[in-house]
Amino acid sequence: MIEVKSLSKSYGVFKAVDDLSFTVRAGQVLGFLGPNGAGKSTTMKMLTGFLTPTSGTALINGIDVVENSVLARKTIGYLPEGAPSYGEMTVQQFLGFVARARLIDKNSVAVSVDRAIEKLNLSDVKHQVIETLSKGFKRRVGLAQAIIHDPQILILDEPTDGLDPNQKREVRRLIRAMAKDKIIIISTHILEEVEAVCNRVMIIAEGRLLADDSPQALIMRSRYHNAVSLVVDAAEKVASILGELPQVARVELNEGELTLFPAGDGLFEAVTATISANQWQVSALRLEAGRLDEVFHTITSGGAAA
Ligand SMILES: Nc1ncnc2c1ncn2[C@@H]1O[C@H](COP(=O)(O)OP(=O)(O)OP(=O)(O)O)[C@@H](O)[C@H]1O
Ligand SMILES: [Mg+2]
DSSP: OEEEEEEEEEETTEEEEEEEEEEEOTTOEEEEEOOTTSSHHHHHHHHTTSSOOSEEEEEETTEETTTSHHHHHHTEEEEOTTOOOOTTSBHHHHHHHHHHHTTOOGGGHHHHHHHHHHHTTOGGGTTSBGGGSOHHHHHHHHHHHHHTTOOSEEEEESTTTTOOHHHHHHHHHHHHHHGGGSEEEEEOSOHHHHHHHOSEEEEEETTEEEEEEOHHHHHHTSTTTTOEEEEETTHHHHHHHHTTSTTEEEEEEETTEEEEEESSSOHHHHHHHHHHHHTOOEEEEEEOOOOHHHHHHHHHTTSOOO
16 A cells, blocks of 8 residues: 655755645555646656655555665555666666566576566567667566566556557556555556546646546546547537437537537437438548547646536
C-alpha cells in the first residue's frame, strides 16, 4: 500500500506539488493525468525517494520514504522520465548491473535479466550498446530495468512515450498482466492509455489534485455522455428536424458532424426511427460514451465538469 500524506515540493516560492494526499492499494493501476508542468514527475520522484519533499511524506507498505528511503525503494520499480541509463553498456550488461545493484541473489541474476529481456522483446538487441539504440528501444530497456526485481510497486513515468503502436500495445498488455497483485502508477498524456490500462485516474494541475475517479466515471462527466453523433447529407436540414424531437436538448454541427445532446432517455432510438422514416443517407452514427479529452480540458482549465 502507498499512503501519500500532504506531500509538497517547492522551488523557491513556486509550488510544484501542493499538498497531495491519497492512498493506493494492490490491484490498482493509477494514472496521473495533467498538463505539462502539473507536478506528475515531481510527485513520482518523491514517491521513489529521488527527491526530498519540502513537507509531507509517503509511506510505502508502512515505510517512510523520507526517513527510510533505501528500504522503501526496495519494493519499487521506477522508470524515470526519459528513461535514463548507462549509454556505454550493452543492454545485457546494464540489466545485469541493475540486477546486482538491486541485490538480486548472484545465482538468480542471469535468470532475472533473461526474463526482463524476454518481457520487453529485447533479445535481438541484448548485445547492443544502449546509446546506439533507437528511442523506443531505450524506453524498453528502461522498462526492463524497472521490473528486473519483480517489484510489488511500479512507478512508470510516461512508459509508452516514443514507442511504436505495436510496442505501445505490448507494454499496455504487460502492465495489465502485472496489475493483479501489484500497485502500478503511470503518468501519461495519452488519454486512450488511461482507458486501456488504468482503473483509477488522478487529474493533477498546478501541483493540486483536481479529480480522483475511475476512467468510466470520469467519462460519464462528459457533456457528450449519451449524446448521438452522425454524419449525414444535408446536415443543416436534418439538424433542424432532429432538433424538434423532445429527446433532444441541443444540436451542434461541427466539421460536418452533427451531435445531438440528450434531454432524458430514448435519444438513440428516436434518432434512428427518424432517420428511417425520412430515408436520410447516413454515413456514420454512434451513441457516445463521453469524451475524456473534453473532461480533461474542463477540469484542468478551471471549471469542474458537471
Ligand atoms: N529543479 C527544479 N527547479 C525549479 N523548478 C522545477 C525543478 N524541477 C521541476 N520544476 C518545475 O516544477 C513543475 C512540475 O514539473 P514536473 O516535471 O513534475 O511536471 P510534469 O507534470 O511531469 O510535466 P510533463 O507532463 O511535462 O512531464 C514545472 O513547472 C517544472 O518547471
Ligand atoms: Mg513529467
